[in-house]
Amino acid sequence: MKQEFFNPTLEGERFQDHTVPLELFKDFSALQEMLIEVAKWEFRKSHPNRERIPRNFTSGLDLHLEAVGEGSAILKISLVFASLFPTSNLSYFEQAKTDIVDAVAAVEAGRAPSLPPRYLNYFDRFGRGLRSGESISFQNGEGKATLTPETRQQLMRYAETKEWTEEAVLRVRVPEADKGRNSFEMELNDGSKLSGNLSDLYRDAVLQAFHNYKSGTDEYLLVQGILRKDRDGHFRGFESIEHATPLDPQDVTLRLEELAALQNGWLDGTGVAPNKDALPKLARLFDTSFDSDLPLPFLYPTPEGGLQAEWNLGNWSVTLEIELEHLGAAYHALDLKTGASDELTLSLDSPAEWARLNGILTNLEKQNVEEHQIES
Amino acid sequence: MSPETLLLRQVHPSFVQNGRPTSQVFRPTPKDEDKLSVYDGDKISPEASWTHYTNVLAFKSVGVLAVSLTEVQGQELPVIAEGVPFLEHCSVDFTGLTKTDVDKKAKQLASYAVTRGWLFQRTA
Numbered sequence: 001m002k003q004e005f006f007n008p009t010l011e012g013e014r015f016q017d018h019t020v021p022l023e024l025f026k027d028f029s030a031l032q033e034m035l036i037e038v039a040k041w042e043f044r045k046s047h048p049n050r051e052r053i054p055r056n057f058t059s060g061l062d063l064h065l066e067a068v069g070e071g072s073a074i075l076k077i078s079l080v081f082a083s084l085f086p087t088s089n090l091s092y093f094e095q096a097k098t099d100i101v102d103a104v105a106a107v108e109a110g111r112a113p114s115l116p117p118r119y120l121n122y123f124d125r126f127g128r129g130l131r132s133g134e135s136i137s138f139q140n141g142e143g144k145a146t147l148t149p150e151t152r153q154q155l156m157r158y159a160e161t162k163e164w165t166e167e168a169v170l171r172v173r174v175p176e177a178d179k180g181r182n183s184f185e186m187e188l189n190d191g192s193k194l195s196g197n198l199s200d201l202y203r204d205a206v207l208q209a210f211h212n213y214k215s216g217t218d219e220y221l222l223v224q225g226i227l228r229k230d231r232d233g234h235f236r237g238f239e240s241i242e243h244a245t246p247l248d249p250q251d252v253t254l255r256l257e258e259l260a261a262l263q264n265g266w267l268d269g270t271g272v273a274p275n276k277d278a279l280p281k282l283a284r285l286f287d288t289s290f291d292s293d294l295p296l297p298f299l300y301p302t303p304e305g306g307l308q309a310e311w312n313l314g315n316w317s318v319t320l321e322i323e324l325e326h327l328g329a330a331y332h333a334l335d336l337k338t339g340a341s342d343e344l345t346l347s348l349d350s351p352a353e354w355a356r357l358n359g360i361l362t363n364l365e366k367q368n369v370e371e372h373q374i375e376s
Numbered sequence: 377m378s379p380e381t382l383l384l385r386q387v388h389p390s391f392v393q394n395g396r397p398t399s400q401v402f403r404p405t406p407k408d409e410d411k412l413s414v415y416d417g418d419k420i421s422p423e424a425s426w427t428h429y430t431n432v433l434a435f436k437s438v439g440v441l442a443v444s445l446t447e448v449q450g451q452e453l454p455v456i457a458e459g460v461p462f463l464e465h466c467s468v469d470f471t472g473l474t475k476t477d478v479d480k481k482a483k484q485l486a487s488y489a490v491t492r493g494w495l496f497q498r499t500a
Contacts, residue, residue: 217394249394250393250394255393259390262390266390267388267390267405268388268435268436270405270406270407271405298393298394298396298398299393300390300391300393300398300400301390302400303405303406303407304406308398308400310398310399317399317483317486317487319399319479319483332476332479332480334479334480334483334484336483336484336487339480341476341480343476
């Protein structure tokens with residue numbers, strides 16, 4: 001027998017096709033563990049004289065994903081029982097669900113959650129797979145309670161753990177690698193250092209980055225894994241590393257981090273510094289909306305406080321002057337051989353305009369390839 | 377000045393990424409009042425111009441690019457050999473042009489300069 005139990009709504013770009021990435025299933029597995037432990041806690045509260053939880057409290061009981069519906073992605077999660085009838089303990093699981101949703105709603109409203117800290121520890125794994133801008137919402141009475149990376153961080157502050165983990169992608173250099181100890185050191189742009197294990201999966205990439213350290217070329221690695229953070233948000237180290245790959249020398253995020261260090265007056269006394277708060281958003285937009293088949297742009301500051309992206313596509317010299325406050329952009333392309341030119345204004349806040357930019361650049365790139373083929 | 381005279385332009389460190397200069401190097405900045413400052417290559421060597429720019433004027437430069445007088449005049453841009461505030465100083469005059477025209481001419485000049493290559497680069 002089964003009973004519909006949760007209908008969380010997942011919102012964010014990854015869920016727009018009403019699908020759910022498999023990697024997020026780990027999070028729901030943690031939700032099931034939390035649900036069981038909170039249900040046991042509810043049972044103990046109702047039976048203060050009982051020392052133990054009944055042996056069959058959770059036997060034959062499981063959470064199953066039944067379907068993924070439309071509405072970004074709405075999950076239909078059912079509680080499945082081995083027996084023909086719902087277990088008599090069902091009410092504790094219902095209460096546990098309410099407790100968990102209430103905890104999310106409480107931090108959203110700026111209140112302390114009433115769930116004891118040891119159960120809040122489960123939010124270390126439930127919600128860890130959410131990326132910036134993504135959320136999981138639960139029905140909460142007439143309203144809803146929404147778990148985001150930010151509310152999860154708040155919940156972890158009320159948990160009893162000294163550290164929590166996060167899925168993270170870091171751009172690092174490798175000042176040290178020790179084949180004997182099978183370890184390496186990662187250096188972040190702010191100078192802080194983390195250590196990691198040298199796995200066979202990415203050993204070559206790490207050693208190459210170590211070899212290139214401070215050479216100015218191909219020295220950065222993109223490291224993806226589970227990162228431990230302390231309560232102040234400082235990185236403590238990687239719990240596990242899933243991928244470590246050489247970073248594209250024109251990586252947009254890395255370049256924007258460099259440009260974020262500019263101060264007013266950077267251009268020999270003049271020159272407005274780019275707005276540091278706007279740069280992460282632009283990096284995300286390039287990451288999610290710029291066609292990955294196109295060459296990454298070169299990026300430079302402008303004296304007015306904006307940025308200029310540039311591409312050389314065959315004879316075409318292409319620039320995109322970006323105003324950071326409203327993400328307006330002036331596109332200009334010049335054919336250096338014929339003098340032909342093209343210009344338009346774009347809003348980088350609009351997915352449709354990114355598609356337009358991608359289309360224009362793809363056409364110039366194709367033209368470039370065709371000209372090369374004719375010449376050869 | 378002859379048609380082959382090179383006009384030397386200093387390049388700010390933030391205007392270079394992975395060795396590639398931006399076309400902004402050849403676009404006058406707001407403080408330039410539409411006049412692009414260059415050194416007359418007949419009067420000073422690229423390295424000496426860099427030393428003057430970074431030591432005497434105390435500005436930042438990672439190196440020197442150049443366009444010829446012919447290339448500048450081909451863009452219908454006048455060159456003024458002012459000789460002030462120092463003897464070798466010249467200006468490429470962008471006065472009266474629309475932003476689009478400034479961008480076009482700056483891109484074309486940057487292309488000539490990049491093809492010619494760095495005439496001097498600061499050692500790391």
